[in-house]
Amino acid sequence: MNYANMIQSINNPMIDMRSDTVTKPTRGMLDAMVHASVGDDVYGDDPTANELQEFAAKLLGKEDALFLASGTQSNLCAMLTHCQRGEEIITGEHYHIFDSEAGGASVLGGIMFAPISNNRKGGLDISDVVGKIKPNDSHYAITKMLSLENTHDGMVQTVSEINDLANCGKKHGLVVHLDGARLMNATVKLNIDVSDMLRNVDSVSLCLSKGLGAPMGTILAGSKTFIKQAHRNRKLLGGAMRQVGVMAAAGLYALKNNVERMDADHQNALRLAEQLNQFPNINVNVDMVETNMIFMDIKGGIAESMRKHLQNKGILIGPGNNKIRLVTHLGYGHEEGDLVINELKDFFN
Numbered sequence: 001m002n003y004a005n006m007i008q009s010i011n012n013p014m015i016d017m018r019s020d021t022v023t024k025p026t027r028g029m030l031d032a033m034v035h036a037s038v039g040d041d042v043y044g045d046d047p048t049a050n051e052l053q054e055f056a057a058k059l060l061g062k063e064d065a066l067f068l069a070s071g072t073q074s075n076l077c078a079m080l081t082h083c084q085r086g087e088e089i090i091t092g093e094h095y096h097i098f099d100s101e102a103g104g105a106s107v108l109g110g111i112m113f114a115p116i117s118n119n120r121k122g123g124l125d126i127s128d129v130v131g132k133i134k135p136n137d138s139h140y141a142i143t144k145m146l147s148l149e150n151t152h153d154g155m156v157q158t159v160s161e162i163n164d165l166a167n168c169g170k171k172h173g174l175v176v177h178l179d180g181a182r183l184m185n186a187t188v189k190l191n192i193d194v195s196d197m198l199r200n201v202d203s204v205s206l207c208l209s210k211g212l213g214a215p216m217g218t219i220l221a222g223s224k225t226f227i228k229q230a231h232r233n234r235k236l237l238g239g240a241m242r243q244v245g246v247m248a249a250a251g252l253y254a255l256k257n258n259v260e261r262m263d264a265d266h267q268n269a270l271r272l273a274e275q276l277n278q279f280p281n282i283n284v285n286v287d288m289v290e291t292n293m294i295f296m297d298i299k300g301g302i303a304e305s306m307r308k309h310l311q312n313k314g315i316l317i318g319p320g321n322n323k324i325r326l327v328t329h330l331g332y333g334h335e336e337g338d339l340v341i342n343e344l345k346d347f348f349n
C-alpha cells in the first residue's frame with residue numbers, strides 16, 4: 001500500500017473488530033515514518049531503530065532492548081536465547097507462545113513445552129507451576145523457563161500476581177519471560193508504570209502492532225547479555241533488517257502517543273459489552289471484560305447468519321459458532337459502537 005492509499009484507508013468506514021492488529025497508521029504516525037532518519041540496522045547504523053530500542057529499554061526498566069518484526073519472532077528469539085536443546089518451558093496451555101506460534105521453539109530449538117492449565121482469569125497458579133518442575137534426573141527434560149502472558153484474552157494479571165509467579169520461578173532456578181504482547185493494556189488498566197510489572201521478570205516481549213497501533217514490530221527487552229545473544233538469534237531467524245527506521249519510527253510514535261489513549265478502548269469495550277447483553281442469544285460476562293476484548297457466548301446457532309449480516313454492513317467480527325471475540329482499538333469509537341448496536345438491532349428484528 002502506498003502513502004496515498006494508506007491515508008485513504010484511514011477514512012475507510014469499515015468497522016473491523018476481529019483484532020486490535022487491524023489498525024491503520026494515523027496521519028501523525030505516517031508523518032513520523034516519512035520523516036524518520038534511517039541507516040543500515042545490520043551495521044547498527046539506523047538512528048531511529050537505536051532510538052526506539054533505547055527508549056523502550058528505559059520505559060520497560062531493562063538494560064537493553066531489541067526491535068523485532070513480530071511478537072512470534074520476539075518470543076521465539078527469547079526462548080532460543082534462554083534455553084538449550086532438551087530444556088523445557090512451563091507455560092499456560094492457552095498462552096500464545098504454546099498454542100499459536102507454530103511450535104517454533106520445538107521445531108527450531110529442540111525445546112519442549114510443559115503446558116499447565118490457565119485459571120479462570122487467564123493466569124497460572126503457583127502450585128501448578130511448582131508441580132510441573134521436573135526433578136533433576138536423566139530421564140527428564142530440564143525445566144529451564146517459565147513463560148507468562150499479560151494480558152490474556154483481555155484479562156489483566158496484577159503486579160503481585162506476576163511478581164509472585166516470577167519469584168516462584170526464580171526460587172526454583174528458572175528464567176522468567178513475559179509475553180506482554182498487550183502489556184500496555186494491563187498497565188493502563190492498573191494505572192501503573194510498566195516497569196513496576198517487570199522488576200522480577202528476566203525478559204519481556206511487547207508488541208507495537210496491537211493496541212498501540214503500529215503497522216509492525218515488537219520490542220524484546222532484558223539484560224545487556226541477554227539482548228546481545230538475542231541479537232545473534234534474531235540474525236539466525238532472518239530477522240535482521242536494513243533501513244528499518246521507517247518502521248521503528250511508527251513504534252516510537254506509538255509508545256509516545258498511543259499508550260494512554262488505550263483507556264478509551266477499555267471504556268468502549270465495556271460499554272459495548274453491556275449493550276450486547278440486551279440481545280437474545282448473546283451473553284457477555286461483563287466481569288471478564290477488563291481491557292479491550294469482549295467474548296460473546298452465542299446460542300441458537302445464529303453466529304454465521306449474524307456474522308454475514310454484519311459483514312454486509314461493513315462490520316467484521318471474529319470467527320466461531322459458540323463464542324465470538326470482539327476487540328476495540330484506535331479505529332473504534334462511540335460512533336462505531338452505536339453503528340454495531342444498531343445493526344444488531346436490525347438483525348434481531
Ligand SMILES: Cc1ncc(COP(=O)(O)O)c(C=O)c1O
Pocket residue numbers: 069070071072073075096097149179181182207209218
Ligand atoms: C499474546 C500474544 N503473544 C504473541 C502474539 C504474536 O504476535 P505476532 O502476531 O506479531 O507474531 C500475539 C498475536 O496476536 C498474541 O496475542
